[in-house]
Amino acid sequence: MNFSQDFLALAQRKGVLRFGEFTTKAGRQSPYFFNTALFDDGESFGELCGFYAQAIQASGIKFDMLFGPAYKGIPLAAGTAMQLATRGCNVPFCFNRKEAKDHGEGGTLVGAPLKGRVLVLDDVISAGTSVRESAEIIKAAGAELAGVVIAVDRMERGTGQKSAVQEVKESFAIPVVPVATLEDLMQFIAGSPALTSYLPAVKQYRATYGVGDV
Numbered sequence: 537m538n539f540s541q542d543f544l545a546l547a548q549r550k551g552v553l554r555f556g557e558f559t560t561k562a563g564r565q566s567p568y569f570f571n572t573a574l575f576d577d578g579e580s581f582g583e584l585c586g587f588y589a590q591a592i593q594a595s596g597i598k599f600d601m602l603f604g605p606a607y608k609g610i611p612l613a614a615g616t617a618m619q620l621a622t623r624g625c626n627v628p629f630c631f632n633r634k635e636a637k638d639h640g641e642g643g644t645l646v647g648a649p650l651k652g653r654v655l656v657l658d659d660v661i662s663a664g665t666s667v668r669e670s671a672e673i674i675k676a677a678g679a680e681l682a683g684v685v686i687a688v689d690r691m692e693r694g695t696g697q698k699s700a701v702q703e704v705k706e707s708f709a710i711p712v713v714p715v716a717t718l719e720d721l722m723q724f725i726a727g728s729p730a731l732t733s734y735l736p737a738v739k740q741y742r743a744t745y746g747v748g749d750v
Contacts (some may be wrong), residue, residue, distance in 0.1 A: 539594070540720040541727070542689075543587040549694035550580050553721075555734045561662070562694075564745060567737035568721065572608070572659040572687050585615030587715045588621055588657060588670045588685055593617070595713045599682040600652030604631040605670045612657040615646075616685075630654075632673055650677035661712065671708060681710055688721075692745040699747045718742060721727045 547553035551574055558569040575584045592599075596661060602620075604613025610631040617629040627649030635644075656670045661684065671681050689712070694700050701712050716724075722738055725731045 539587055539714040541724055542586075543715050544721060544724040546580065546583055546587075550574055555731065560735045564692075564741075568579075570660075570688050570690075581611065581615060582619070583618045584687070585612065588612065588616040588687075589619035589625075591713050591715045592620065592655065592685055593623065593625065595685075595711065597655065597683045597705070597711055597713065598653060599655040601625070601627050601648060601650070601654055602629040603650065603654045603656050603674065603691040604629065604671060605656065605658055605666045606632050606634050609656070609658045609666070609670075612623055613657070616657055627635060632670075639743055647671070650674055652679060653682035655682050657661045657686075658684065659687050660684055660703055663706070664700050664704045666706070667704050667708070681708060683711040685713045685715075687715050689717045691718040691742070691747055693747050697747070701745060703739075718746065 537666045544553060547570065554568070554569045555567060560566050560567045567723055572584070575581045577613070602617055604610045612650045613631055613635045617627060619649065620627060628741075630645055630650050631645035633646065650673070654674050656667065658666055661667060667684055674681050675692055678727040686701075689701050690699070690703070698706075701714075705712050718738075722735065722742070725738060
């Protein structure tokens with residue numbers, strides 16, 4: 537998808553996507569690093585949310601509202617709702633607090649009431665913890681988890697033979713929509729003369745730790 541390549545180009549320009557030698561949380565030596573926290577100004581973050589909106593609309597998922605898990609999902613839900621509205625899809629959004637508020641409106645949820653089919657927005661799925669917490673919140677409200685949208689699917693194994701994304705798909709029987717995947721990244725590198733020297737290392741990393749899609 538063209539928007540995946542445009543998204544990766546933006547990520548590289550912003551320094552969100554970098555190449556070299558990096559150690560992941562799992563202790564693996566990765567030839568690339570992706571840090572969505574570096575979409576840290578209005579222009580680039582607005583573009584990021586625009587790519588989320590494109591990925592959502594391209595997925596064809598039926599949904600009624602957006603949910604952003606604290607903390608990274610909060611601006612993503614708000615920003616993507618704004619971008620969807622400019623594309624003719626005006627939907628409500630909601631997010632949660634980490635700690636319940638004991639004054640004012642109280643509670644842990646802020647925004648529109650959770651109801652109908654709810655699409656969760658987050659930056660990545662590492663261990664699936666955030667998705668499970670979101671699923672519990674959505675279920676408790678009597679709503680339905682419609683799917684999850686993330687920035688990047690690294691398509692690599694977790695502690696077992698499946699990736700965290702695959703485990704979430706299977707555990708909740710929902711789609712997980714990435715704006716870009718590792719395969720998109722390899723295509724992006726192959727099409728960028730300044731980056732092609734990194735392609736063998738990324739291919740090797742994929743061969744060593746990768747999983748197929750489901």
